[in-house]
Amino acid sequence: xxxxxxxxxxxxxxxxxxxxxxxxxxxxxxxxxxxxxxxxxxxxxxxxxxxxxxxx
Amino acid sequence: xxxxxxxxxxxxxxxxxxxxxxxxxxxxxxxxxxxxxxxxxxxxxxxxxxxxxxxxxxxxxxxxxxxxxxxxxxxxxxxxxxxxxxxxxxxxxxxxxxxxxxxxxxxxxxxxxxxxxxxxxxxxxxxxxxxxxxxxxxxxxxxxxxxxxxxxxxxxxxxxxxxxxxxxxxxxxxxxxxxxxxxxxxxxxxxxxxxxxxxxxxxxxxxxxxxxxxxxxxxxxxxxxxxxxxxxxxxxxxxxxxxxxxxxxxxxxxxxxxxxxxxxxxxxxxxxxxxxxxxxxxxxxxxxxxxx
Ligand SMILES: [Zn+2]
Numbered sequence: 347x348x349x350x351x352x353x354x355x356x357x358x359x360x361x362x363x364x365x366x367x368x369x370x371x372x373x374x375x376x377x378x379x380x381x382x383x384x385x386x387x388x389x390x391x392x393x394x395x396x397x398x399x400x401x402x
Numbered sequence: 403x404x405x406x407x408x409x410x411x412x413x414x415x416x417x418x419x420x421x422x423x424x425x426x427x428x429x430x431x432x433x434x435x436x437x438x439x440x441x442x443x444x445x446x447x448x449x450x451x452x453x454x455x456x457x458x459x460x461x462x463x464x465x466x467x468x469x470x471x472x473x474x475x476x477x478x479x480x481x482x483x484x485x486x487x488x489x490x491x492x493x494x495x496x497x498x499x500x501x502x503x504x505x506x507x508x509x510x511x512x513x514x515x516x517x518x519x520x521x522x523x524x525x526x527x528x529x530x531x532x533x534x535x536x537x538x539x540x541x542x543x544x545x546x547x548x549x550x551x552x553x554x555x556x557x558x559x560x561x562x563x564x565x566x567x568x569x570x571x572x573x574x575x576x577x578x579x580x581x582x583x584x585x586x587x588x589x590x591x592x593x594x595x596x597x598x599x600x601x602x603x604x605x606x607x608x609x610x611x612x613x614x615x616x617x618x619x620x621x622x623x624x625x626x627x628x629x630x631x632x633x634x635x636x637x638x639x640x641x642x643x644x645x646x647x648x649x650x651x652x653x654x655x656x657x658x659x660x661x662x663x664x665x666x667x668x669x670x671x672x673x674x675x676x677x678x679x680x681x682x683x684x685x686x687x688x689x690x691x692x693x694x
Contacts, residue, residue: 366420368434369412381411393411399469400410401544402645402662 350388354378361388403690406431406450406462408438408475414668415679416465422683433462435471446482461690462486465664469497469544472664485694487686488642488663495639496663499541499577502639506658509638511631513658514649515580522562525576529558537579542572546612551581582649582657587611589622589648589656592667592678593636594685598629600674619669631656639663643682 348361357375361382365371369382370393379393405428409416412432423430431452441448446457456462462479464486466472473493480490488496495501506513517528518541529536529552538550538561552558565573588611591601601624604617611617622628632646635658645665649657667678 364421366412366417366432368409368432369417397468398547399542399544400467401469401547402664402666 348388350390352376352378352380353390354380354392359390403460403687404429404431404454404458405686405690406433406452406454406459408433408435408462408464408466408472410435410465410467410471413467413666415666418668418679419463419465419682422677422679423686425680426683426687428683428687431459435466435468435475438471438475440475440478442478446479446484456482456484459484461686463686464488464493467664469542469664473497483694485689487689488644489640492640492642492644493663496644496661497542499539499543499660500575502661503577505638506635509634511634511638511658512655514582517576517578519576519578520574522566525562525578526555526558528576528578530555532578532580535581537581539577539579540572541575541577546610546615549610551609552578582659583652584609584611584649585652587617587650588659589628589650590670591622591624591628591632591646591648592665592670592676593632593641593644593646594681595641595689596633598624598632599678599681600624600670600676601628601632602670602673613666613669619673621673621675628656631658635661643685 350359352359352373355376365382367385371380380390381393383389383391433450437451447455450456464472464476476486476490476493479486495505500518503516519525519528534554536552538552540548550561587603587605589601592599601622602619603622604611604613606617613619635646636644639661645662647659649659671678
């Protein structure tokens, strides 16, 4: 585990040790869906909005 | 061996799959669809975003949450002779409910009565002939979006009028289906190659039982009848890695509902006790090893 902050609400976020690039992570404070855009150090940004053709 | 994995982003499923593949010692390139750029006037010698020529992949696993990006990419790779899972043909059939229904009918497989129409007048007639309640679906929708249960003629008229005012031509293709009086649940079976590896019941007080919509998963035994139906359904769309949705009728028959070609399974390993990502990884490796 390492820590960073939510880019939306600044809440502290625990990042799992096995985190992957492009992984989606939820902020438990504000409910935002975030995407890991870089590792080492971990950088997060707001995940893209769901599009009409998403899903199975 | 070189395996590419196409992603939109890494959800729970992709994380499990990437981990399972790496556990098998596979050399993986993760290929985000945002980075894709194909020269359609050239060939498979061009490089992926990982710097490898597309023709050098033994297999590319398509896991895009974006159906359109996944389909176009599979079309390109298919044309270039790059082996993919699923195949372009399978994905193109499964992504289109009308084509999927045709494939079931061609193979003589049981499904709810399903009608296709393009205008308000014919669609109203279609729903009337199915009887109320009926189900109106978009042909290319996912996650249960825009599924409508039509309870009476007033609702049918209102729904069709709403759809007609929506701009996209997609909304003007009407796929109407007999409502199956299912017992508060449906079945999702996971087919990997020639095996139905496990199945879940998705139970919900709501008539839409998708786990993406709050349906609860529990183990469903893979009976010989379910296995046989799923194998025939998978074969009808070309086979591969498939999640097959099956409805039970009040009198105990099984009907095919739809097939998903980018299956979501995060809630299904625990109730079934089957390690779905490990099963998928083993199948991917086996397929990648088959001589071209
Ligand atoms: Zn937040």
